[in-house]
Amino acid sequence: MSDHVTDDNIDQTIDFDELQSQSDETTFNEKSNESNHTEDEDIEEQQHFFDIINTFRYYKSFNMKKVQKRIDFVNTMTTAHQNLLENYSKHLTEVQTSILHNYEIIKVIIGDAAKIFRNHLFLKDNKKSSLTLKSEKDLDISRIDSILNQIVREWCHEGINERESCFVPILNTIEKYFPLVENRNQIRILVPGAGLGRLPFEIAKRGYSCQGNEFSLMMLFVANFILNKIDSIDVFTFYPWVSHFSNNLQSNHQILPIKFPDVNPATISKDVDFSMVAGSFIEIFNQQKNQFDCVVTCFFLDTAQNIVAYIETIWNILKTGGIWINFGPLLYHYADMTDCSIEPSYEIVREIIESFNFQFLEEKTNQICYYTRNPNSMVSYQYHSIFFVCRK
Ligand SMILES: C[S@@+](CC[C@H](N)C(=O)[O-])C[C@H]1O[C@@H](n2cnc3c(N)ncnc32)[C@H](O)[C@@H]1O
Structure with missing residues (x-):
C-alpha cells in the first residue's frame, strides 16, 4: 500500500479557526510571546x-x-x-x-x-x-501508543499502582512541608513535565495552587481533553495495548478494554489556581525568580539536555526556603539522540545540587516503580528511582 496522502487515510476535517471561550476550564497557556x-x-x-x-x-x-x-x-x-x-x-x-x-x-x-x-x-x-x-x-x-499507555498511568483505575509508587510519596511530602489547612491556595506549586496533568490535578485537588508545564503538544491535547471536556468517571473505553503484538500470554490481553478517567477531572475548587503552561521548561522559566513555594519533578530531570540548567532554573524560581521534591530515574532522554546532551550520574547530580546551596532534607534511592507498564505483558522495565526533598 502506498504512503500517499489521500482522503481515505485522512479522515477528519477540523475547523482550526474555531476558538471558543474556556472561562470555566483549566487554563492552557502558550507562554511564548507571539x-x-x-x-x-x-x-x-x-x-x-x-x-x-x-x-x-x-x-x-x-x-x-x-x-x-x-x-x-x-x-x-x-x-x-x-x-x-x-x-x-x-x-x-x-x-x-x-x-x-x-x-x-x-x-x-x-x-x-x-x-x-x-x-x-x-x-x-x-x-x-x-x-x-x-x-x-x-x-x-507510534508515539500515539505511548500517549495511550500514559492515559492508563495517569487517568485509569489500572494505573493506580504506578500512581501509588510515584505520585503518592510526592503528595504526602507536599502535605508534610505545607500542612496548613487555611489559605492553602496561597501556596504556589510548579510541576514541570506534567504529562497528562494528573499530578498537578491531585495537588490542586488538595487545595494548593498548581501550575503544570508541558512541552509535548500530544500530551497537551490529551490533557486538555481530559481536564476540560470530561466531567464524570469511566466515560470512555479504549484499548491501550492494541499495538502490543508481542509478549501476550492471552490474545485478550492485547485488546483489553480500559475505561477512563477513574476520577472526575472537573472537581477542582474554584478558589484554587490550576493551570497548564505549554512550552519548554527552561525557555519559559529561566528569567523568573522567587515565584514558587514548591517545585515537583516526577520522571522529569532526565529529560534535560543540560541537567545543570534544569537545577539552576529550579533554584531561581523557588522562593527562599522553598521546597524541591524529586522522584524518578536518570534515563536521560537525549542520551542516544543526535542532539548534544550530558548524562551525569546521580553522584555528580547530587554534588551540583549541593553547589547551588540546596539543602537535602530527605533522600532515598532504590525506589522500585514502573512507567506505563502493561501488567499482562511477559516483559516489563523496572526502575530503581531516586526520591529526594531539598530546601532552597
Ligand atoms: C517521562 S514523562 C513524565 C510525565 C509525568 N510527570 C509522569 O510522571 O507521568 C516526562 C514529561 O516531560 C515532558 N518534557 C520533556 N522535556 C520537557 C521540557 N523541556 N519542558 C517541559 N516538559 C518537558 C515530556 O513531554 C513528558 O511529558
Missing part, C-alpha cells in the same frame, strides 16, 4: 502543530495496515496452516475493531485541539498555505 516571533518561527510552530494533528489523524491507517499485513501473510499460507491459525485470524479482526474504536476517541481529542490555547491561535488562514501535509512515513505515529 509578537517576538519572526515570521519563520511562527510558521515553524504552526507546522509542528499541524504535524501533531496529522500524526493523530494517521493513527487509524497506520495501525490498520500493520494488522492487514499480518492478515495478508496468513492468506499466503497453506490451508492447513490457515486452519491452525483460525483463532489468531479471528483475533486480528478484533484488533482491527479495537483500533477503529481508539480512533473514534482520537477524533474527539483532536477535535478540541484547535481550541486548546486561550492566548494563541494556531493555523491562521493566511499561514495555512505555507504548511506541508507530511506523509505517514515522515511522522512518528
Whole structure:
C-alpha cells in the first residue's frame, strides 16, 4: 500500500479557526510571546502543530495496515496452516475493531485541539498555505501508543499502582512541608513535565495552587481533553495495548478494554489556581525568580539536555526556603539522540545540587516503580528511582 496522502487515510476535517471561550476550564497557556516571533518561527510552530494533528489523524491507517499485513501473510499460507491459525485470524479482526474504536476517541481529542490555547491561535488562514501535509512515513505515529499507555498511568483505575509508587510519596511530602489547612491556595506549586496533568490535578485537588508545564503538544491535547471536556468517571473505553503484538500470554490481553478517567477531572475548587503552561521548561522559566513555594519533578530531570540548567532554573524560581521534591530515574532522554546532551550520574547530580546551596532534607534511592507498564505483558522495565526533598 502506498504512503500517499489521500482522503481515505485522512479522515477528519477540523475547523482550526474555531476558538471558543474556556472561562470555566483549566487554563492552557502558550507562554511564548507571539509578537517576538519572526515570521519563520511562527510558521515553524504552526507546522509542528499541524504535524501533531496529522500524526493523530494517521493513527487509524497506520495501525490498520500493520494488522492487514499480518492478515495478508496468513492468506499466503497453506490451508492447513490457515486452519491452525483460525483463532489468531479471528483475533486480528478484533484488533482491527479495537483500533477503529481508539480512533473514534482520537477524533474527539483532536477535535478540541484547535481550541486548546486561550492566548494563541494556531493555523491562521493566511499561514495555512505555507504548511506541508507530511506523509505517514515522515511522522512518528507510534508515539500515539505511548500517549495511550500514559492515559492508563495517569487517568485509569489500572494505573493506580504506578500512581501509588510515584505520585503518592510526592503528595504526602507536599502535605508534610505545607500542612496548613487555611489559605492553602496561597501556596504556589510548579510541576514541570506534567504529562497528562494528573499530578498537578491531585495537588490542586488538595487545595494548593498548581501550575503544570508541558512541552509535548500530544500530551497537551490529551490533557486538555481530559481536564476540560470530561466531567464524570469511566466515560470512555479504549484499548491501550492494541499495538502490543508481542509478549501476550492471552490474545485478550492485547485488546483489553480500559475505561477512563477513574476520577472526575472537573472537581477542582474554584478558589484554587490550576493551570497548564505549554512550552519548554527552561525557555519559559529561566528569567523568573522567587515565584514558587514548591517545585515537583516526577520522571522529569532526565529529560534535560543540560541537567545543570534544569537545577539552576529550579533554584531561581523557588522562593527562599522553598521546597524541591524529586522522584524518578536518570534515563536521560537525549542520551542516544543526535542532539548534544550530558548524562551525569546521580553522584555528580547530587554534588551540583549541593553547589547551588540546596539543602537535602530527605533522600532515598532504590525506589522500585514502573512507567506505563502493561501488567499482562511477559516483559516489563523496572526502575530503581531516586526520591529526594531539598530546601532552597
Ligand atoms: C517521562 S514523562 C513524565 C510525565 C509525568 N510527570 C509522569 O510522571 O507521568 C516526562 C514529561 O516531560 C515532558 N518534557 C520533556 N522535556 C520537557 C521540557 N523541556 N519542558 C517541559 N516538559 C518537558 C515530556 O513531554 C513528558 O511529558
